[in-house]
Amino acid sequence: MIAPTQVDSQVSSQVNGPARAVHSPAGRGLGLGRLFARHPVVSRLVSLGLFFLAWEIAGRVPISYAFPTFTDTLYAFVTMLADGSLVMAYGSTLQPLIIGIAISGVVGVVLGIVMGLSRMAEWLVAPVFVVLQSAPMAALIPLITFVYGIGLVAKTLAVIMLALPVIVLNGYKAVRNANPSLVDMCRSFQGTRLQRITKIIIPDASPVIFAGLRLGLAAGFIGVILAELLITPTGIGDLITYHRSVANYAEMYAAVVSIILVSTLTLAALEAFEIRVLRPEKRRG
Amino acid sequence: MTNSAAVIHSNVHPMPQAASDAAVEVRGICKKYNDVEALRMIDLDFPRGKLTTLLGPSGCGKTTLLKIIAGLIEPTSGEVRVNGRPVTGPGPERAFVFQDFALMPWATVMRNVAFGLELRGMGKAERQSIARKYIAEVGLAGFEDKYPHELSGGMRQRVGLARAFAVNADVLLLDEPFSAVDEQNRRKFQEDLLRLVEKERKTFIFVTHSIEEAVYVSDRIVLLSRRPGRVSQIIEPKIDRTASPDAIRRDQGYLDTVEEIWQGLKHYVD
Amino acid sequence: MTLFGYRVPMMASLLVWCAIWELVGHAGFLFLIPPLSSVLVAGVAMVQTGTWQSAALITLHSFVIGMALAIVVGVVLGVLMGRFKAVDELFSIWVNIFVSAPLSALVPVLMILFGMGETTVIVTVFLFAVWIIVLDTRAGIQHVPKSLIEMGRSYGASTFALYGKIVLLAALPEILAGIRLGLVRGVKGVVIGQLLVSIIGYGELFELYSRSFDMENFWALTIILFAAAMLMSAAVEHIEKKVEYYAGVR
Numbered sequence: 001m002i003a004p005t006q007v008d009s010q011v012s013s014q015v016n017g018p019a020r021a022v023h024s025p026a027g028r029g030l031g032l033g034r035l036f037a038r039h040p041v042v043s044r045l046v047s048l049g050l051f052f053l054a055w056e057i058a059g060r061v062p063i064s065y066a067f068p069t070f071t072d073t074l075y076a077f078v079t080m081l082a083d084g085s086l087v088m089a090y091g092s093t094l095q096p097l098i099i100g101i102a103i104s105g106v107v108g109v110v111l112g113i114v115m116g117l118s119r120m121a122e123w124l125v126a127p128v129f130v131v132l133q134s135a136p137m138a139a140l141i142p143l144i145t146f147v148y149g150i151g152l153v154a155k156t157l158a159v160i161m162l163a164l165p166v167i168v169l170n171g172y173k174a175v176r177n178a179n180p181s182l183v184d185m186c187r188s189f190q191g192t193r194l195q196r197i198t199k200i201i202i203p204d205a206s207p208v209i210f211a212g213l214r215l216g217l218a219a220g221f222i223g224v225i226l227a228e229l230l231i232t233p234t235g236i237g238d239l240i241t242y243h244r245s246v247a248n249y250a251e252m253y254a255a256v257v258s259i260i261l262v263s264t265l266t267l268a269a270l271e272a273f274e275i276r277v278l279r280p281e282k283r284r285g
Numbered sequence: 286m287t288n289s290a291a292v293i294h295s296n297v298h299p300m301p302q303a304a305s306d307a308a309v310e311v312r313g314i315c316k317k318y319n320d321v322e323a324l325r326m327i328d329l330d331f332p333r334g335k336l337t338t339l340l341g342p343s344g345c346g347k348t349t350l351l352k353i354i355a356g357l358i359e360p361t362s363g364e365v366r367v368n369g370r371p372v373t374g375p376g377p378e379r380a381f382v383f384q385d386f387a388l389m390p391w392a393t394v395m396r397n398v399a400f401g402l403e404l405r406g407m408g409k410a411e412r413q414s415i416a417r418k419y420i421a422e423v424g425l426a427g428f429e430d431k432y433p434h435e436l437s438g439g440m441r442q443r444v445g446l447a448r449a450f451a452v453n454a455d456v457l458l459l460d461e462p463f464s465a466v467d468e469q470n471r472r473k474f475q476e477d478l479l480r481l482v483e484k485e486r487k488t489f490i491f492v493t494h495s496i497e498e499a500v501y502v503s504d505r506i507v508l509l510s511r512r513p514g515r516v517s518q519i520i521e522p523k524i525d526r527t528a529s530p531d532a533i534r535r536d537q538g539y540l541d542t543v544e545e546i547w548q549g550l551k552h553y554v555d
Numbered sequence: 556m557t558l559f560g561y562r563v564p565m566m567a568s569l570l571v572w573c574a575i576w577e578l579v580g581h582a583g584f585l586f587l588i589p590p591l592s593s594v595l596v597a598g599v600a601m602v603q604t605g606t607w608q609s610a611a612l613i614t615l616h617s618f619v620i621g622m623a624l625a626i627v628v629g630v631v632l633g634v635l636m637g638r639f640k641a642v643d644e645l646f647s648i649w650v651n652i653f654v655s656a657p658l659s660a661l662v663p664v665l666m667i668l669f670g671m672g673e674t675t676v677i678v679t680v681f682l683f684a685v686w687i688i689v690l691d692t693r694a695g696i697q698h699v700p701k702s703l704i705e706m707g708r709s710y711g712a713s714t715f716a717l718y719g720k721i722v723l724l725a726a727l728p729e730i731l732a733g734i735r736l737g738l739v740r741g742v743k744g745v746v747i748g749q750l751l752v753s754i755i756g757y758g759e760l761f762e763l764y765s766r767s768f769d770m771e772n773f774w775a776l777t778i779i780l781f782a783a784a785m786l787m788s789a790a791v792e793h794i795e796k797k798v799e800y801y802a803g804v805r
Contacts, residue, residue, distance in 0.1 A: 043644040051649065066667040124568045131569070134739045134788050135781040136746035138659075139757075142765040143773070146587060184357055185387035188375045189401040189452065199404070203391050221657035222747075229663065229751060240663050249667070256664055260656045267655055278391075 068250040076250035077258060086258060093235030096152055097224045100159025101217055108164050108216065109209055112171020126172060133165040138226055150232035155224055162223035163216035170212025174205035207278040214270045221263040308333040308456055308488040309354060314363035316349055322513035323349050329516060335504040336482050336489040342550065346514030347492045348460055354490065355381050355458050367456060380449035382459040386441045388433040394420060394444050395429040401452035419447040439470030456488045475502055476530045500542045501533065508549060518549055589770050598775030613756035617673050618745045621680025625737055629685045630730060633692025654686035662751045673755060676748040683744030684737035691733025695726030727798050735791035742784040
C-alpha cells in the first residue's frame with residue numbers, strides 16, 4: 001500500500017520538478033520584470049552577463065590562487081578546442097555515455113512498461129528500483145573496477161547504474177497512470193488488449209517515458225564523470241584531473257564548464273524535442 | 286418497471302404504449318464496492334428510439350449504472366440485456382460518450398472520430414469517409430486536422446459525440462456529456478442533441494444532474510434516490526418538441542415538470 | 556499484489572531478493588557477492604568499531620550542515636523567485652542549469668578551493684541538494700492561489716504575517732517535496748564528495764574496504780547507507796502526507 005504512492009510521489013516530483021521549471025508561468029512583474037517578460041532572451045543574456053562579470057571580478061581580486069578569471073578560462077577553452085585535446089576527451093567521454101544510455105533506454109523502457117502492465121512484475125521489481133533510485137549508487141562505482149577493469153565497459157556500467165533506475169521508474173509510472181478514461185474509451189469500442197496497449201497506453205505514456213530518458217541522461221553524465229574521476233583516468237575527467245595536478249587552473253575550469261555546458265545543451269534540446277513532438281497540448285498556438 | 290416506482294405522466298396526455306419495445310432491459314442490478322452499496326435492485330426498460338435520462342443527486346450511482354450497461358463495470362448481481370442479448374462486456378451495438386471527452390491528445394479530430402472504426406480494423410479510406418460525415422453532422426466540418434487542445438470544451442465533446450455516432454451503434458450512452466461545457470455552449474449543444482436524436486433514430490441513455498437539462502432533452506426521466514441508488518420515480522415530460530427551443534423553455538409543461546422533479550429531489554439535498 | 560487471496564505488501568518482494576542474494580553468495584561464483592548473512596554479521600561487528608562510528612559521525616556532520624544550508628538558502632531563494640519576477644529572471648537560468656548538471660565534475664574544483672577536507676564535502680552536499688529545493692519552493696509559491704493572498708490583505712495582514720501565516724504554509728506541500736528530493740540528492744552528494752576526497756568519513760572506509768577486497772564490510776557499509784537514505788526519505792514523506800490534505804482543498 002505504501003510502496004506505490006512512494007514511487008509515484010518520488011518520480012512525479014522528479015519528472016515535474018525540472019520540467020515545470022522551464023516553462024515559467026507569467027507572474028506579476030515589477031518594472032524590471034515586465035521588461036524581461038517582453039524580452040526573455042534579454043533577461044537570459046543579462047543573467048549570464050552578470051554571472052560572468054562577477055566571475056571575472058572574483059578572479060581578478062583574486063579570491064583564491066586557484067580561481068582563474070572568466071577571460072582566462074575562456075581563452076583556455078578556445079585553446080583546448082583549437083589543439084584538439086577537448087575534442088579527443090569528448091570522444092572518449094561520450095562513447096560510454098551513449099552506449100550506456102542506449103542500453104539503459106531499451107532495457108529500462110521495456111522493464112518499465114512490463115512493470116506497469118503486470119502486477120506480478122510490479123510487485124517483484126518495482127521496490128528494487130525504488131531503493132536504487134533514492135540510494136547513492138555512486139558508492140558502488142569502485143566495485144566495477146574489480147570486474148571490468150578501467151576500460152570502456154567499466155564506464156558504460158557506471159552510466160547504466162546511475163541512469164537505469166530513473167528510466168525504469170518513469171516508464172512504470174507512466175504506464176500505470178495511463179489515463180483511465182482513455183483506457184475505458186478503448187474498451188468501450190471493443191479494443192483488444194493489444195490495441196489498448198499499443199494505441200492508448202504507450203502513446204499516452206510516451207511523454208513521461210521520454211522525460212525519464214532525459215533524466216536518465218542527466219544521471220548518466222554524473223556517472224561517466226564520476227567513473228572518469230574515480231577509476232579510469234580518461235576523457236573529460238582525466239582532463240580535469242591532469243590540469244589540476246599541473247596547476248593549469250584555467251584549463252581545468254574550462255574543462256569543468258564545458259561538460260556542464262554540453263550536458264545542459266543536450267538536455268535542453270531533448271526537452272525542446274519532447275514539448276514539440278510528444279506533447280501537442282503544450283505547444284503554443 | 287418496478288412496482289415501487291410510480292410512473293407519473295406529466296401533463297394530461299395519456300402515455301402511449303408504443304414504447305413497449307425495449308432496446309435495453311436492466312434486471313435486478315445490484316452493485317457493491319466492498320461494503321458500500323452503490324445500486325440496489327435496479328429494474329428498468331429503455332424504450333427503443335427514445336432518449337431516457339438517469340437523473341439523481343451526486344453519488345446516487347447513475348454513472349455506475351450507465352457503465353454497467355456499457356459493460357465497462359461488472360454488476361455484483363443482476364443482468365443487462367441489449368436487444369435481448371445479455372451484456373458481458375462492451376459491444377458494437379453500444380457506444381459511450383465520456384464526461385471528460387476521452388479524446389486522445391496525440392490524435393487529430395479525424396483520427397479520434399474514426400478511432401472506433403480503426404479498432405475494428407476498417408480500412409483508412411473507408412473509415413475516414415464515415416468519420417468525415419459525422420464530423421460535419423456535429424458541426425465541426427473544417428476541423429478534421431485540428432488537435433483536441435486546439436478546440437473549445439464544447440467542440441471537444443462534439444468530437445466525442447461524432448466518434449460515438451461513427452460506429453453506428455443502436456444505443457448511445459452519454460455520461461454527463463455537457464458537464465464540462467460552459468452554459469451557453471451547453472444550451473446550443475442540447476438543441477443540437479435533440480436534432481440528432483430526431484435524425485439518427487437511436488436509443489439514447491443520458492446521465493445528468495441538471496434537472497432543466499433532463500426535462501429539456503428527455504422523453505423519459507428516471508429519478509434515482511441517494512445511495513444506495515434505487516429507482517424512485519419515472520417521469521415522462523409531455524413537451525411539444527416541434528416548438529422552437531426558446532418556446533420550449535418557456536412552456537408551462539416544461540416549467541411544471543422541472544418544479545415537480547425539484548419537489549421530489551429536494552429532500553435529498555442537505 | 557495478491558497471492559492466494561492475500562494482499563502481499565509491495566516492499567515484501569525485497570525479501571525475495573535478499574534470499575536470492577544469499578543463494579548467489581553461497582554459490583560463490585562471484586567473489587564480489589558474499590552471502591547476505593555474512594554481510595549482516597560483518598555489519599553488526601563493524602558498527603561497534605570506533606572507526607565506523609567516527610566515520611559515520613563525520614559523514615552525518617557534513618551532511619547535516621550541508622543540508623541545513625541548502626534548505627535555508629533553497630527556501631529563501633525559492634520564495635524570492637516565486638514572488639519577484641526580477642529575481643526569478645536573474646536566477647532561473649542558473650537554477651535550471653545546475654539542477655540537472657553533472658555536479659560531480661565540480662567536485663575537483665571545490666577540492667582546490669576548499670581543501671581536501673570536510674568543507675569540500677559540505678559544499679558538495681549543499682550544491683547537490685539546493686537547486687531542487689529552490690525549484691519546488693518556487694513552484695509552491697507560484698501556486699499559492701491569488702485569492703488567498705488577497706484574502707490576507709483584505710483582512711489587514713502585515714507583509715510579515717502574510718508570508719508567515721499564509722504564503723509559506725500554503726506552499727508547504729511543495730516545499731516539503733523539494734526538501735525530500737533534496738535529501739536524496741544530498742546523500743548522493745555526501746557519498747560522491749567523500750569518495751572523491753577519499754580521505755574522510757565513509758569515503759575513506761569505502762576506499763579501504765574495496766582496496767583490501769573486504770566485501771563483507773563493503774556491502775555492510777552500502778546497506779547501512781542505503782537504509783539511511785531510504786529511512787530519511789520515508790520520514791519526510793510521512794510529514795508530507797500530513798499536509799497533503801490541503802493540496803486538495805486549495
